[in-house]
Amino acid sequence: MQQLKELMSRDVKVISPDMTIGEAAKTMRDGDFGMMPVGENDRMIGTISDRDIATSRFAPSPKARMPARRFAT
Numbered sequence: 786m787q788q789l790k791e792l793m794s795r796d797v798k799v800i801s802p803d804m805t806i807g808e809a810a811k812t813m814r815d816g817d818f819g820m821m822p823v824g825e826n827d828r829m830i831g832t833i834s835d836r837d838i839a840t841s842r843f844a845p846s847p848k849a850r851m852p853a854r855r856f857a858t
Contacts, residue, residue: 797822798812798816798818798821799821799822799823799824799829800812800821800822800823800824800833800853801823801824801825801853802823802824802825802830802831802852802853802854802857803852803853803854804852804853805849805850805851805852805853806838806841806849806850806851806852806853806855806856807849807850808853809821809833809838809853809856810835810838810849813833813835813838818835819834819835819836820832820833820834820835821833821834823853823854823857830854830857831854831857831858832857832858833853833856833857833858837856837858838856841856
């Protein structure tokens with residue numbers, strides 16, 4: 786059985802709160818991430834999940850350019 790430390794990474798990928806939802810979705814897709822932290826000034830200010838994006842009525846529209854901070858929970 787693997788230990789958690791064997792699965793974890795110190796090179797954490799973080800989404801900027803100013804990144805658009807479209808950019809966040811692409812980053813998550815490219816990295817095969819279901820959830821990512823949203824960070825600013827070396828602090829985590831929230832998270833965003835693929836479900837947050839998928840269930841958002843803004844995802845397929847021009848509003849996909851909205852900053853991630855609007856969706857971080």
